[in-house]
Amino acid sequence: MTITTDLNTQLSKSNSRPQNSRSKKLSAALLLGGAGLAALGLSRRGWQRISLAAAGAYLGYEGINQTRAFSGTARVSYTIGREPEEVYRFIRDSANWPKFSAALKMDPQRNSFILTLGRPFGMKIHSHAEVTDEQEGKFIAWSSLPGVLEHRGVVHFFPAPGGRGTEVSVALEYKIPGRMFSKSLALVRGKDPEQSVRETLRVLKQIMECGEHPTVTGQPSGKRGFKGAALRVMYREPQPEPPSAPGEAQLAGD
Amino acid sequence: MKALCWQGKNKLSVESVDDPKILSSGDAILKITRTAICGSDLHLYDGYIPTMEPGDILGHEFMGEVVETGPKVENLKVGDRVVVPFTISCGHCFFCKTQQWSLCDNSNPNAWMAEKLYGFSGSGLFGYSHMLGGYAGGQAQYVRVPFADVGPLKVPQDLNDEQVLFLSDIFPTGYMAAENCDIKIGDVVAVWGCGPVGQFAIRSAFMLGAEKVIAIDRVHERLSMARQAKADIINYAEVDDVVEELKWMTGGRGPDACIDAVGMEAHANTLPGWYDKTKQSLRVAFDRPTVLRQAIQACRKGGTVSIPGVYGGFLDKIPFGAGFAKALTFKMGQTHVHKYLRPLLERIQNGEIDPAFVITHRLPLEEAPNAYQFFRDKQQECIKVVLDPWAQAA
Numbered sequence A: 001m002t003i004t005t006d007l008n009t010q011l012s013k014s015n016s017r018p019q020n021s022r023s024k025k026l027s028a029a030l031l032l033g034g035a036g037l038a039a040l041g042l043s044r045r046g047w048q049r050i051s052l053a054a055a056g057a058y059l060g061y062e063g064i065n066q067t068r069a070f071s072g073t074a075r076v077s078y079t080i081g082r083e084p085e086e087v088y089r090f091i092r093d094s095a096n097w098p099k100f101s102a103a104l105k106m107d108p109q110r111n112s113f114i115l116t117l118g119r120p121f122g123m124k125i126h127s128h129a130e131v132t133d134e135q136e137g138k139f140i141a142w143s144s145l146p147g148v149l150e151h152r153g154v155v156h157f158f159p160a161p162g163g164r165g166t167e168v169s170v171a172l173e174y175k176i177p178g179r180m181f182s183k184s185l186a187l188v189r190g191k192d193p194e195q196s197v198r199e200t201l202r203v204l205k206q207i208m209e210c211g212e213h214p215t216v217t218g219q220p221s222g223k224r225g226f227k228g229a230a231l232r233v234m235y236r237e238p239q240p241e242p243p244s245a246p247g248e249a250q251l252a253g254d
Numbered sequence B: 001m002k003a004l005c006w007q008g009k010n011k012l013s014v015e016s017v018d019d020p021k022i023l024s025s026g027d028a029i030l031k032i033t034r035t036a037i038c039g040s041d042l043h044l045y046d047g048y049i050p051t052m053e054p055g056d057i058l059g060h061e062f063m064g065e066v067v068e069t070g071p072k073v074e075n076l077k078v079g080d081r082v083v084v085p086f087t088i089s090c091g092h093c094f095f096c097k098t099q100q101w102s103l104c105d106n107s108n109p110n111a112w113m114a115e116k117l118y119g120f121s122g123s124g125l126f127g128y129s130h131m132l133g134g135y136a137g138g139q140a141q142y143v144r145v146p147f148a149d150v151g152p153l154k155v156p157q158d159l160n161d162e163q164v165l166f167l168s169d170i171f172p173t174g175y176m177a178a179e180n181c182d183i184k185i186g187d188v189v190a191v192w193g194c195g196p197v198g199q200f201a202i203r204s205a206f207m208l209g210a211e212k213v214i215a216i217d218r219v220h221e222r223l224s225m226a227r228q229a230k231a232d233i234i235n236y237a238e239v240d241d242v243v244e245e246l247k248w249m250t251g252g253r254g255p256d257a258c259i260d261a262v263g264m265e266a267h268a269n270t271l272p273g274w275y276d277k278t279k280q281s282l283r284v285a286f287d288r289p290t291v292l293r294q295a296i297q298a299c300r301k302g303g304t305v306s307i308p309g310v311y312g313g314f315l316d317k318i319p320f321g322a323g324f325a326k327a328l329t330f331k332m333g334q335t336h337v338h339k340y341l342r343p344l345l346e347r348i349q350n351g352e353i354d355p356a357f358v359i360t361h362r363l364p365l366e367e368a369p370n371a372y373q374f375f376r377d378k379q380q381e382c383i384k385v386v387l388d389p390w391a392q393a394a
């Protein structure tokens, strides 16, 4: 697999997704379980109906998804109301990274950066990567260095029509170990690669356009109870709510 | 502090919760002096808006006094008396800059949820589900207001709370509904729903030059409040067919513009109405679009259907063919409240309107659970409830 800095050829590349019999069995089990939960949900009343049905639909969706191995491509495009040069410079300066991503760090030893993916149960995958090509204000391409996690991609900065700033387009390919379960759990926790990229770009946009990142972490609430706590997990909201210092940008990810 | 919390469908409680804190540099904390219950809150009460969590603090129509500001806030200082738009807007994105404030790109921390349902996310809202931000609302003693330099409007001292409170939502909402009708001198405007939003839509339509406004509801006190504004009225429970009645009242043309100020919980005693109700209670549909169907059917050729009433999902049996055949214009959406704050404050100052006319009940916060019930069920001649979070319950 080679990656070029040409977005279009990259994205049109067919995406092979090998299957194996184990993943097919799991997939069938998830689909059945999903249908069961959905049926149970529809037989209940009130919130149980909705959440069971939703959980069922989710498992069913996962079941369909499990027939794919956990490698793939992601592409996300976001318009940020700043000039391409500004966005490029902001991203290129690693001092800005903590403002929009908790996953990116500069490696002080080597001329590379570290991408850290959170995994369920506290495990983390670190991956070293380096910039392979770039043109000021136009694009940055990167690739992972040998390791468990493989990824490479390119960020383009296109001027948006009508003076609306910059279309920041990220296209990447990845291969993540752990396969099925890491994916379903990662998805529950909102760590699906495409969604992670989207959330990171969203925070980048918020920081660049209004200098702060909106948050509801740390606000008061009434009694959540078991149901409320369960819903917070489903809605990927922090649980329990940690205090956060005023004036600080929230980090992307959680 | 005390706050009204959602605990499930038809289950509200006033609870003791932590006071809000500054969480972001652009925040302010308000001590709330008055807060109101909105028809939109009834959709939460009835369990029709997804992504609510037990414990959520409700309320999006409120005003109060600034008691604390974040380090980046420049336009407000402690002691300022402000009314706050229910839509939360960053003030910097494309949508805020083009006056489409309720479509703000940057104010919803849970945008991904709305994106799953609608493809895109609008602005965050106070006290209105996690999909729309999960922000704690203002039916409470204090509230945190994000982007405090952008939303809150300072209120002149000579106006009392009740005169300006509804700038937070229902006055701008009724006004935008009328403005969306592109009213020309001599126009006839029909307004479905004589709740608070409908009342402001009726008055705004007259302000913008409508010659005749026809108000439709079945609740007597609401119809008579509409009549006080010089609207003609239709009690839909007493006529065979609202669409025919409107044709009859408009020389066979149909109204030039139709405003649906009812939304997803319209009543109907007809067969299609029961069909909608059954689907909604099975949660296969969020909406009962009876009124929208009538509005499309009734509107004159080339007219406008303006929809301030809230809809949430996929609407069934909408006569889109009629809309096409008559070349109708559709306008809708959450109100761009920020855009209307100053112009409407001016109208209040000029004495063109005193929004307090709509208030029928003034109660302490403790009474809120009860008030939701009688407001929804149209009992006690209730049209609009204003709560004082600091008053002691009797």
Ligand SMILES: NC(=O)c1ccc[n+]([C@@H]2O[C@H](COP(=O)([O-])OP(=O)(O)OC[C@H]3O[C@@H](n4cnc5c(N)ncnc54)[C@H](O)[C@@H]3O)[C@@H](O)[C@H]2O)c1
Pocket: B038, B039, B040, B041, B042, B043, B169, B170, B173, B192, B193, B194, B195, B196, B197, B198, B216, B217, B218, B219, B222, B236, B261, B262, B263, B264, B265, B266, B267, B268, B290, B291, B307, B308, B309, B310, B333, B334, B335, B383
């Ligand atoms: N777009 C916005 O930003 C915005 C803001 C505020 C409120 N709203 C929405 O506006 C709508 C009205 O709000 P409200 O506070 O006036 O609520 P409300 O519940 O007090 O009023 C609704 C009125 O509609 C009447 N009605 C019901 N079925 C009808 C029918 N078939 N024909 C005619 N009238 C009928 C009811 O009798 C009631 O008087 C709600 O859907 C609310 O969510 C939207």
Ligand SMILES: [Zn+2]
Pocket: B038, B039, B040, B041, B060, B061, B086, B169, B170
């Ligand atoms: Zn409202």
Ligand SMILES: [Zn+2]
Pocket: B089, B090, B091, B092, B093, B094, B095, B096, B097, B103, B104, B105, B106, B107
């Ligand atoms: Zn904005």
